[in-house]
Amino acid sequence: MKVLVTGGGGFLGKAIVKLLLEKGDDVSSFSRSIYPELTQLGVEQSVGDLNDIAAVVKAVDGCDLVYHVAAKAGVWGSYADFYQPNVIGTQNIIQACRQCDVSRLVYTSSPSVVFDGSDMEGIDESTPYPDHYLSWYPQTKAVAEQLVLAANDTSLATVALRPHLIWGPEDNHLVPRIIERGRSGALRRIGERSCLVDTVYIDNAAMAHVQAAEKLAVGSVVAGKVYFISNDEPLPLWNIINRILAAGGLPAVEKSISPRIAMLAGGLLEGVYRLFKLSGEPRMTRFVAKELSSAHWFDLSAAKHDFDYRAEISIDEGLERLRDWLQQGH
Numbered sequence: 001m002k003v004l005v006t007g008g009g010g011f012l013g014k015a016i017v018k019l020l021l022e023k024g025d026d027v028s029s030f031s032r033s034i035y036p037e038l039t040q041l042g043v044e045q046s047v048g049d050l051n052d053i054a055a056v057v058k059a060v061d062g063c064d065l066v067y068h069v070a071a072k073a074g075v076w077g078s079y080a081d082f083y084q085p086n087v088i089g090t091q092n093i094i095q096a097c098r099q100c101d102v103s104r105l106v107y108t109s110s111p112s113v114v115f116d117g118s119d120m121e122g123i124d125e126s127t128p129y130p131d132h133y134l135s136w137y138p139q140t141k142a143v144a145e146q147l148v149l150a151a152n153d154t155s156l157a158t159v160a161l162r163p164h165l166i167w168g169p170e171d172n173h174l175v176p177r178i179i180e181r182g183r184s185g186a187l188r189r190i191g192e193r194s195c196l197v198d199t200v201y202i203d204n205a206a207m208a209h210v211q212a213a214e215k216l217a218v219g220s221v222v223a224g225k226v227y228f229i230s231n232d233e234p235l236p237l238w239n240i241i242n243r244i245l246a247a248g249g250l251p252a253v254e255k256s257i258s259p260r261i262a263m264l265a266g267g268l269l270e271g272v273y274r275l276f277k278l279s280g281e282p283r284m285t286r287f288v289a290k291e292l293s294s295a296h297w298f299d300l301s302a303a304k305h306d307f308d309y310r311a312e313i314s315i316d317e318g319l320e321r322l323r324d325w326l327q328q329g330h
Contacts, residue, residue: 002026004063006050006093007070008043009035011172012108012163015206016067017043023210030059031070050089053096060096065104065213068093068148071141073173075288076273076281079136086140087147094151106213107148107160111228111298112138112291119195119295125226125302135287145226152224159212159222163229164296167244168202168318169325175248178241179326182250186283189238189256195295197237198230201318204311205229208303215307227303231311231318234297240315247323262289 003020007013008029014037020027021041028044029035038045048055050070060066072085090107097105111120115138116130129146133139145160152158167174181187200208208229215222242252257265266289269282303309313321 001064002028002062003065003067004028004030004060005067005069006030006059008045009033009038010069011170011202012166012205012209013067013069014038014170015202016069016209017041019206019210028059028063030056050085050092053092056089056092057096057099060093060102061100063100063102065106066093066097066102067106067108067209067213069108069209071108071144072137074137074281075135075285077136079140082136082140086137087143090144090147094147094156097151097156101155103156103218104213104216105148105151105156105158106209106216107145107158108209109145109148109160109162109226110138110141111162111164111296113142113145113162115291115296117290117294121196121295121297122299123228124299125228133287134290135285138287149224149226154218157216157218157220157223159216159224160226161208161212161229162226162298163200163205163208164298165197165199166202166205167199167322169321171202171322175244175322175326178244179248179250182245182248182253187241187245187253188262189253190262190289190293191259192256193293194236195293196234196297197240197295198232198234198297199240199315200230201311201313201315203313203318204231207312208307208309211307211309212303221306225302225306227306227309228298228300229303229309230298230300231313231315232300233311233315235315237292243319244322247319248326259289259293262293265289 003025008017046059114127266284266286
């Protein structure tokens with residue numbers, strides 16, 4: 001098959017690309033820059049912006065299947081920073097699929113689209129979207145997810161996956177942030193509750209996308225649906241953070257602050273950054289304070305039933321692989 005992966009040079013995108021190459025698919029990537037590793041793998045790369053419909057159509061043309069993985073992630077920035085790539089970009093992908101007669105679209109969403117600031121314990125896909133969000137990322141991802149699901153019809157089959165906290169070797173987002181803040185002594189536990197949190201090892205997240213795509217067809221059991229994806233091994237949040245720190249040779253986080261203080265600090269820092277138009281991002285935001293002091297674990301029954309999803313790499317094995325990678329100087 002001819003397959004396009006948007007964001008094929010990113011952490012999840014590259015893992016999906018490698019799986020597809022192993023299957024023998026003809027894989028191309030659409031990103032904002034050229035990635036030497038993809039070039040070495042023989043992946044055709046087109047450079048462009050998701051907001052540019054002409055560039056998107058050119059990348060999608062001739063494909064049988066599209067994995068739309070690219071997005072603007074993060075906890076800080078302007079509404080336009082997130083809305084343009086996440087919403088307009090997704091609209092353009094859907095339009096390009098229709099224009100180029102692509103019949104299958106797999107979309108990478110996020111569990112944060114249903115996060116209302118309270119505990120999410122064993123929830124399934126029937127959980128509604130909240131009335132408001134504390135960050136532009138989940139808000140724009142929720143809009144995009146709904147666009148993808150609504151686009152499912154008799155000519156285009158769509159499915160959305162919600163992997164939670166992807167980590168592993170080559171991670172360029174979550175693990176580096178934890179290691180950097182751990183090294184600087186800037187990490188603090190928020191609250192004393194032992195909140196269970198789901199995460200997902202990179203290979204499992206990528207495999208879930210490929211498995212869902214294999215089941216995806218017009219009128220199929222997965223078409224028009226959304227699925228939570230994790231390792232199905234919920235652990236106390238600070239347990240997993242401390243184990244990632246240990247993999248990087250760093251001590252565990254012992255100091256803590258109360259959730260109330262974290263929320264106040266987040267709100268204050270957000271205000272200061274907006275008022276003075278400071279660069280970078282605040283050390284704390286209200287969204288992060290809520291994320292780090294609440295439970296997030298999910299019922300994976302739907303993914304297990306509909307496309308036989310199982311996490312093949314355990315958290316223990318994943319941490320061993322992460323330790324090896326970090327010890328190589330990454």
